Amino acid sequence: MRTLLVVDDESEIRRGIIQGFNWQEQPYKIIGEAANGQQAIDFIQVSVPDIILLDIVMPIMNGIDLTSYLTKHYPQISVVILSNYSDFSYVKQALLNGAKNYLLKATLNESELFNTLDTLPIQETLENQPQRSIEEQLKDRFFSNHAIHKNDIQDSLFQYPYQTLLVTDLLFYEEDFVLKNKLTLTDLFPYSNIYWLTIQNYVIIIIDSKLVTTAINEAMVSYLQTIGFHDFFGYLRPFFDGNAQAPSLTFINDSPLNQRFYLNDQQIVTDETVITIQRLPIFSYETFHSFLNSLEEEAALNYCFRYLTLLDHQLFDEHEMKDFFSNLFYQLFQHIEKFYSAYSLVNINKVTTLSIINNSLTHKKLIENVQTQFTHFEQLFYSFKSNHHEQLKQELIKFIKENASKKITLRDAADFFHFNYTYFSSFFSQHFDLNFTDFLTRIRIEKAKTLLTEHQQNISEISAAVGFSDISYFSRVFKKETGYSPSTYRRKGVHID
Secondary structure, eight states: OOEEEEOOHHHHHHHHHHHHOGGGGSSSSEEEESHHHHHHHHHTTTTOSSSEEEESSSSSSSSHHHHHHHHHHHHTTTEEEEGGGGGGGHHHHHHHHHHOEEEEGGGGOHHHHHHHHHHHHHOOOGGGSSSHHHHHHHHHHTTTTTBBBBHHHHHOOOOEEEEEEEEHHHHHHHHHHOOOHHHHHHHSSSHHHHHHHTTEEEEEEEEEESSSSHHHHHHHHHHHHHTTOOTTTTTEEEETTTSSBBHHHHHHHTTTGGGGOOOOOOOEOOOOOOOBBBBOOOHHHHHHHHHHHHTTTHHHHHHHHHHHHTTTSSSSSHHHHHHHHHHHHHHHHHHHHHHOTOOOOOOOOOOHHHHHHHTSHHHHHHHHHHHHHHHHHHHHHHHHHHHSHHHHHHHHHHHHTTTSSSSOOOOHHHTTTOOHHHHEEEEEHHHHOOHHHHHHHHHHHHHHHHHHHHOOOOOOHHHHTTTOOOOHHHHHHHHHHHOOOOOHHHTOOOOOO
């Protein structure tokens, strides 16, 4: 009787497997369940199952990490992955980490499940198991907590005099580098053994060879250039350092591997690669804000473009640069919301812009993305000022005509259109030949002329209808504008344009 553990964060799935299938007539017995990888480890430390039915996506510890843990610590346990259609890339990684098979949750049925379980090999007891592979042994020793010296490994695991370490990340491992080029690399380094380890987010390639590290470095770079693998970025060094000690995961994390942001034009980096980080040049926020507050957005962006040229061929701290530009774009959005909030942003979005900046993987790409975003803002401001001003002017005239009988001010109009008062005052001055009060008066007099010639209301009623509370003041203003008193204008039936 072989024992099973069901591991899935969805209780309905676990219940369906445990209670929904006819286990009584099968040579399998479910001895437990767990909602995540950590719970599974806790269970296994008490009772070790023969098989684990394992979900991929779970909180606390997912199925990929648990599979890797089981391969290292409990290789006798057979793992079958339970996946959704969208989980294929994770399934592939789990299979590479040691899982034996996988089943789709959406189509899972009793026959398929038991047939899959029947195909799993019956593991021998630990005492009778064959010796673990060199990769597995290296993985154990490579990341142990104690120092490992050259003689401890070389005599038992390695065949040749030189060992070279090449480290990259899982992005290239999953896409192309290992799966498509493993055999090619074997041909590239004859009289060599090549071992592939996957640890956390890294692919660790150990080349046991007659070639020294510098020769392998040259051959690797030449190979990458030949296949056009320009996105590859790897860290290469002798497997043991000058003290004859194997590198640890901490050492790799602190290595030049993390300098990809700056070294995007290189493919291989070594311990000798040194990056000199500089302080960002001074940026005058006072100048920047002065241009924006004066509605000189083109000048503000030109200032930003000039500053950007100072960063093009220099190296600065990645996080400092990203924070600086994110803050700059955030201020541009605030400016838009303050001065141009009447119009929606169609082609530019705050979250998208900030994500593009923060997700820039290289120094070169960050500069390109910043320049592109500045250009989008440039086009936005140009579009706003060239295409919307006439529309806004006509809408403002309409608003004044419809509200001429009320006591309205320029601030009322700015509030109606949701504009900043300072900007709206500047806009009115640029697009009308009169100030707001005089323009409002002209609109009122034009309306009064129509009422005088086409309606029978008395002059007092007309005065009130066009926004004048004092008939005497209305008469004075009307005569000043037309040359006639309201009564004379009505009596003569004059129309003055």
